Amino acid sequence: MTRTNICHSSNSEHLLHRLHAIQQQYRHIPSQAMQQVAAEYRLPVSQIKSVVAFYAFFSTQPCGRYHILFSNCTSCGYWSNGHNLLQSLCQLLQVTPGQPRADGLVSIDETSCIGMCDHGASMLVNGIPIIGLNPEKIAHIAQQINSEVPIQHWSATWLEVPDRVRRRDLLLSEAWIPGSALQQALKQGADDTLANIQRSGLRGRGGAGFDTGQKWRLCREASADTRYVICNADEGEPGTFKDRYLLLEYADAMLEGMTVCAFVIGASQGFVYLRGEYRYLLPSLQAALDRRRTQGLLGSCILDREGFDFDISIVIGAGAYICGEESALIESLEGKPGIPRIRPPFPVTHGYLGQPTVVNNVETFIAAAQITVHGADWFKAVGTSTSAGSKVFSISGDCEKPGIYEYPFGITIRQVLDDCDAVDVQAVQIGGPAGVLLSARDFNRTIAFEDVSTGGSFLVFGKQRDLLAIHRNFAQFFAHESCGFCAPCRVGTQLLKITLDNIAAGRGSTGDLEELQQLSQIVQHQSHCGLGHSAANHVLNGLRQFPHTFTQALKPHFTARFDLDRSLASARQITQRDDAAAHLDNR
Amino acid sequence: MTDDGTNTIRIDEQEIPFTAGQTIMDAALAAGIYIPHLCHYPGLSPSGNCRLCVVETGNRSVAACTTPAAAGQQIRSDTPEMNAARKAITQMLFVEGNHICPSCEKTGNCKLQAMAYHLGMLDDHFPQFYQRREIDASHPEILLDRCRCILCDLCVRASRDIDKKNVFAIAGRGTNAQLIVNTPSGKLADASIAVTDLAANICPVGAILIKEQGYQVPIGKRIFDQSTIKEIALQEHSAQQETDRDS
Numbered sequence: 019m020t021r022t023n024i025c026h027s028s029n030s031e032h033l034l035h036r037l038h039a040i041q042q043q044y045r046h047i048p049s050q051a052m053q054q055v056a057a058e059y060r061l062p063v064s065q066i067k068s069v070v071a072f073y074a075f076f077s078t079q080p081c082g083r084y085h086i087l088f089s090n091c092t093s094c095g096y097w098s099n100g101h102n103l104l105q106s107l108c109q110l111l112q113v114t115p116g117q118p119r120a121d122g123l124v125s126i127d128e129t130s131c132i133g134m135c136d137h138g139a140s141m142l143v144n145g146i147p148i149i150g151l152n153p154e155k156i157a158h159i160a161q162q163i164n165s166e167v168p169i170q171h172w173s174a175t176w177l178e179v180p181d182r183v184r185r186r187d188l189l190l191s192e193a194w195i196p197g198s199a200l201q202q203a204l205k206q207g208a209d210d211t212l213a214n215i216q217r218s219g220l221r222g223r224g225g226a227g228f229d230t231g232q233k234w235r236l237c238r239e240a241s242a243d244t245r246y247v248i249c250n251a252d253e254g255e256p257g258t259f260k261d262r263y264l265l266l267e268y269a270d271a272m273l274e275g276m277t278v279c280a281f282v283i284g285a286s287q288g289f290v291y292l293r294g295e296y297r298y299l300l301p302s303l304q305a306a307l308d309r310r311r312t313q314g315l316l317g318s319c320i321l322d323r324e325g326f327d328f329d330i331s332i333v334i335g336a337g338a339y340i341c342g343e344e345s346a347l348i349e350s351l352e353g354k355p356g357i358p359r360i361r362p363p364f365p366v367t368h369g370y371l372g373q374p375t376v377v378n379n380v381e382t383f384i385a386a387a388q389i390t391v392h393g394a395d396w397f398k399a400v401g402t403s404t405s406a407g408s409k410v411f412s413i414s415g416d417c418e419k420p421g422i423y424e425y426p427f428g429i430t431i432r433q434v435l436d437d438c439d440a441v442d443v444q445a446v447q448i449g450g451p452a453g454v455l456l457s458a459r460d461f462n463r464t465i466a467f468e469d470v471s472t473g474g475s476f477l478v479f480g481k482q483r484d485l486l487a488i489h490r491n492f493a494q495f496f497a498h499e500s501c502g503f504c505a506p507c508r509v510g511t512q513l514l515k516i517t518l519d520n521i522a523a524g525r526g527s528t529g530d531l532e533e534l535q536q537l538s539q540i541v542q543h544q545s546h547c548g549l550g551h552s553a554a555n556h557v558l559n560g561l562r563q564f565p566h567t568f569t570q571a572l573k574p575h576f577t578a579r580f581d582l583d584r585s586l587a588s589a590r591q592i593t594q595r596d597d598a599a600a601h602l603d604n605r
Numbered sequence: 606m607t608d609d610g611t612n613t614i615r616i617d618e619q620e621i622p623f624t625a626g627q628t629i630m631d632a633a634l635a636a637g638i639y640i641p642h643l644c645h646y647p648g649l650s651p652s653g654n655c656r657l658c659v660v661e662t663g664n665r666s667v668a669a670c671t672t673p674a675a676a677g678q679q680i681r682s683d684t685p686e687m688n689a690a691r692k693a694i695t696q697m698l699f700v701e702g703n704h705i706c707p708s709c710e711k712t713g714n715c716k717l718q719a720m721a722y723h724l725g726m727l728d729d730h731f732p733q734f735y736q737r738r739e740i741d742a743s744h745p746e747i748l749l750d751r752c753r754c755i756l757c758d759l760c761v762r763a764s765r766d767i768d769k770k771n772v773f774a775i776a777g778r779g780t781n782a783q784l785i786v787n788t789p790s791g792k793l794a795d796a797s798i799a800v801t802d803l804a805a806n807i808c809p810v811g812a813i814l815i816k817e818q819g820y821q822v823p824i825g826k827r828i829f830d831q832s833t834i835k836e837i838a839l840q841e842h843s844a845q846q847e848t849d850r851d852s
Contacts (some may be wrong), residue, residue, distance in 0.1 A: 064771070065774065065788035071776040071777040071778070072778050278658070332764070504656050505654065505756075506694055508779055509694075509697035513697070544656045544666065559716070
């Protein structure tokens with residue numbers, strides 16, 4: 019297969035966008051359409067089928083005309099003050115979850131975190147976020163749907179996603195002047211611009227913390243004719259929503275950071291890979307791109323520099339957490355399922371279309387732009403010796419003031435909790451389900467690459483929270499998001515979920531704790547990529563920090579894992595019986 | 606690097622040579638060292654999906670089949686801990702699918718079964734998933750039973766890279782992942798696969814079976830009744846070396 023045009027047809031529409039349009043038109047992707055797309059893009063039909071099967075927002079069975087996806091995140095999920103809002107809406111509209119209503123009007127299902135965690139229970143209706151759900155709002159929504167009111171005509175206040183920035187530091191308090199970083203870069207030249215980034219100590223803000231300057235240098239030094247710049251705006255870690263805000267308010271600085279990178283490494287094409295859940299941000303991002311093109315900050319001869327040509331396209335994902343992993347993201351950009359590549363080689367030498375590619379987070383590019391304007395010392399003056407600068411957090415969960423907070427690296431967890439008015443805190447989950455679960459003994463620890471590292475997710479769990487339910491939620495998340503490529507992650511994440519569910523159902527015994535430990539270690543050590551490596555962190559942390567979570571759910575006497583009564587469910591269904599004698603469990 | 610200038614790596618207690626471009630797996634097999642594997646096959650590009658060949662080097666766990674050998678690597682492979690993890694992964698593959706060893710035509714010739722023997726697996730350990738998976742009996746000569754598929758990707762690579770037919774692919778996420786056929790109907794009958802293709806014969810388990818060949822070799826005289834999976838893996842490697850030398 020040639021490595022050019024592999025995801026673009028003659029009209030240059032990205033495969034994911036083409037499939038999204040079909041999904042919108044037919045409420046699913048019919049088999050006929052897959053064949054047609056395969057012919058248009060000159061791709062094997064199996065590739066189209068595997069792409070459709072991979073991404074959660076594509077379906078081969080029709081969805082309702084109102085397709086509702088409730089977030090199942092611990093912060094923006096459908097449990098609101100003890101109410102199961104998903105169940106409520108299903109009852110009001112007479113819908114079975116996962117199946118469209120017989121008249122085809124509505125379908126209701128759940129999806130992984132949609133990044134609305136600071137607004138409580140939230141959902142996507144035909145891709146449009148509706149936040150701050152409660153039983154009253156759910157009742158209104160049911161009425162709107164039954165009366166078939168188009169979403170555009172729903173209450174305007176429902177369609178707003180306000181942002182709450184509660185604390186600004188280095189990046190967010192600095193005014194931004196479009197073109198300022200590029201002017202500085204052109205003045206000092208590519209070598210000095212790169213040296214400045216390297217000297218600043220900037221490390222990737224997505225969570226992994228790789229040295230940004232070194233990444234750019236490795237890419238610049240890799241021999242190739244073409245290089246690419248990619249902004250990872252696939253903010254999928256549950257509890258993370260800071261990029262949602264940055265993409266709206268700091269898009270220009272982000273695009274300029276990408277352009278500075280292009281200048282340094284010699285790229286002429288860039289991509290913003292935007293998560294499908296943030297599709298509603300597309301118009302404002304497109305406007306930012308258009309504005310920069312008219313200002314001579316994108317396109318050919320940027321700022322009248324002969325030969326400095328660079329432009330950026332936006333590619334929108336379709337519901338796959340794994341695409342936040344940089345090589346999976348690149349696969350997705352290439353029009354394939356987002357399965358992480360074998361690394362090495364790394365994207366800096368073999369990235370998009372096999373060419374050297376820089377992939378950085380939204381916040382990293384904004385920081386790079388500001389560092390170019392203000393200098394390395396401005397940045398290094400804040401933070402710690404190995405974690406320079408500041409970090410933007412997404413704080414949600416059991417606190418009075420959820421929202422976006424920017425802190426210098428080195429801030430203690432306790433300070434953050436005080437600032438967001440979190441009282442009676444039982445635990446914090448930092449870095450999302452893939453991160454680390456900490457108890458009060460660790461609240462004096464600091465947020466920094468050398469201590470507790472995070473891509474920005476900061477989940478607060480109060481004393482009243484059932485931590486076992488949190489673990490089950492996280493385990494369900496990883497089992498759902500595992501790409502299925504490697505055996506230990508594909509099967510192991512399911513087994514973790516099954517074991518935790520079993521313990522919660524009162525069918526666990528002491529041996530299950532040992533089982534969880536061993537299973538977690540296998541998933542952590544044997545898996546192919548970062549998803550598997552981190553999927554069991556929460557279980558291992560929980561077993562160590564909060565053993566009571568698990569032990570209190572265990573039965574003192576032997577309990578068989580096999581649930582006879584549940585196993586008879588299909589027999590009851592077939593015989594249409596549900597009387598007492600059809601239940602054999604002697605609870 | 607040793608004194609005479611050849612590159613070497615150490616696997617467990619054994620120092621072995623390697624040539625540039627070889628993976629840890631290639632170097633090990635060439636030196637007669639067996640690292641358990643199901644998705645690696647000599648002559649096909651590595652995939653790294655079964656993870657049985659994961660070894661430890663330094664404080665990292667890496668797949669031997671996809672990791673380049675590098676001078677001075679100290680590798681731990683045949684340890685009780687690593688083999689316990691391998692056994693657990695083999696058990697995972699068993700419970701994920703619907704494996705019917707006693708009545709499977711592949712019994713005795715099956716690498717998953719042979720791996721279980723090799724690793725001393727005595728039970729499934731984990732709860733069965735009992736997933737519904739589609740059987741494709743449309744092709745007159747070849748049966749595709751997804752119940753027994755372990756998603757090793759060998760048929761995908763064999764068909765694409767050796768047979769040049771690109772008959773198979775894997776689609777779907779997590780445990781919904783399944784082998785699909787690259788035809789509009791999705792049926793094997795409409796594919797150009799032939800019984801002589803490598804893709805029709807490379808399946809390590811009983812997912813792709815040639816029809817009308819049941820029990821030609823009696824149970825007791827089958828491949829893994831005569832040899833261990835270790836011996837067979839080393840033979841497969843030498844056979845590929847012969848082919849490479851001849852061509």
